[in-house]
Amino acid sequence: MDARVRALESLLVEKGYLDSAAVDEIIETYETRIGPRNGAHVVAKAWLEPDFADWLKRDATAAIHSLGYISRQGEHMVAVFNDDETHHMVVCTLCSCYPWSVLGLPPTWYKSPPYRSRAVIDPRGVLAEFGTDLLDNVGVEVHDSTAETRYLVIPARPDGTDGWSEEQLMACVSRDSMIGTTLAAKPVAA
Amino acid sequence: MNGGADLGGMMGFGPVVDSAEASALDPLFHADWEPRVLGMIVAIGAAGKWNLDQSRFARESLPPADYMRFPYYRIWLEAAQKLLLERQMITTDELEAGRMISQPQPIRKRLAREDVAAALQAGGPVDRPADRSAGFAVGDNVQTINIHPESHTRLPRYARGKAGVVTAILGFHVFPDSNALGAHGKGEDPQWLYQIRFSARELWGDDCNPRDSVTLDLWEPYLERG
Numbered sequence: 001m002d003a004r005v006r007a008l009e010s011l012l013v014e015k016g017y018l019d020s021a022a023v024d025e026i027i028e029t030y031e032t033r034i035g036p037r038n039g040a041h042v043v044a045k046a047w048l049e050p051d052f053a054d055w056l057k058r059d060a061t062a063a064i065h066s067l068g069y070i071s072r073q074g075e076h077m078v079a080v081f082n083d084d085e086t087h088h089m090v091v092c093t094l095c096s097c098y099p100w101s102v103l104g105l106p107p108t109w110y111k112s113p114p115y116r117s118r119a120v121i122d123p124r125g126v127l128a129e130f131g132t133d134l135l136d137n138v139g140v141e142v143h144d145s146t147a148e149t150r151y152l153v154i155p156a157r158p159d160g161t162d163g164w165s166e167e168q169l170m171a172c173v174s175r176d177s178m179i180g181t182t183l184a185a186k187p188v189a190a
Numbered sequence: 191m192n193g194g195a196d197l198g199g200m201m202g203f204g205p206v207v208d209s210a211e212a213s214a215l216d217p218l219f220h221a222d223w224e225p226r227v228l229g230m231i232v233a234i235g236a237a238g239k240w241n242l243d244q245s246r247f248a249r250e251s252l253p254p255a256d257y258m259r260f261p262y263y264r265i266w267l268e269a270a271q272k273l274l275l276e277r278q279m280i281t282t283d284e285l286e287a288g289r290m291i292s293q294p295q296p297i298r299k300r301l302a303r304e305d306v307a308a309a310l311q312a313g314g315p316v317d318r319p320a321d322r323s324a325g326f327a328v329g330d331n332v333q334t335i336n337i338h339p340e341s342h343t344r345l346p347r348y349a350r351g352k353a354g355v356v357t358a359i360l361g362f363h364v365f366p367d368s369n370a371l372g373a374h375g376k377g378e379d380p381q382w383l384y385q386i387r388f389s390a391r392e393l394w395g396d397d398c399n400p401r402d403s404v405t406l407d408l409w410e411p412y413l414e415r416g
Contacts, residue, residue: 007266014290072314102294112203113200130207139399147409
């Protein structure tokens, strides 16, 4: 595959369709600048500021853009909030739609048949594989990203984090907790 | 189309992950060619030779067995190659020779390194000015239509002919079923887009937890009054 992709890239460059330096720049952007830290910032701010949380509920696109997280696959955002009654989990059964602007590129499992097939029919089985146990009275709401709306899960704030700073709270928010396959949790070292 | 991409509800693919820890450690790329494919396909979008829905249709048109076994970036690569060939931007002779033989096709733009940040920031919004009011309101009962087009659709098989409730009006968005047809369809043909909630029991039967549900974002042409 490496040789085949190199050959295609050099052909596209020779024909004037592609600039390899632009390809490098795109890769670097998603390896170093756009990733789940963006989403963790959104979540921590929502935990700390009720007004921001309300804005996220009303117009997640504007609220997220206000933090500077404006980029492709984040043009139309919806934030869904976990609470005592509902646990949210996001999938794209038809392809790999994912909120790049706040989470970066999706993990391989998110794009692969086991998750895409099972998330909608067996969400509790999937959650168990991630070690995520829910109380019996909590319903699971799965969001299948069939349009250009991109879903960000706002996990519940972990107990015992009163008075924590935004930076400390961000360390509780993993990528997978914002997809909804895990919960936010205090860092093990804390 | 009822292709290999329409995976919701299938069984037999095995576990998603071994553990949450394994997920956290799994790298985003598993081979050197994978990031190159990602970057090439994002970059060549600027050429303007196909739209988002046409690229999705090219991916889901792969033979189902290939779609289900290929790594995801291989799916992207095969679909991009198919689109490049269809639009005569490259030829099979050139792929075999590994060099340019025929003249390039005109393109809208070759994305330069200095334009990457702006292009990523601009993204590709698909909301359009509404020329009519929404046909459904939050709380309305709806029924999805039962269609099996050979062309592109974003109404998955598992949600056809099902009863749901409108939970949000999401805007007036480009309609993929039309947009994927390009010059053979009505273009973007924007439509009202709704979030529709279905109970898990409606979709999968009475063995499901009665508290569980699935939402899909569906355009008005997919919906009838329930």
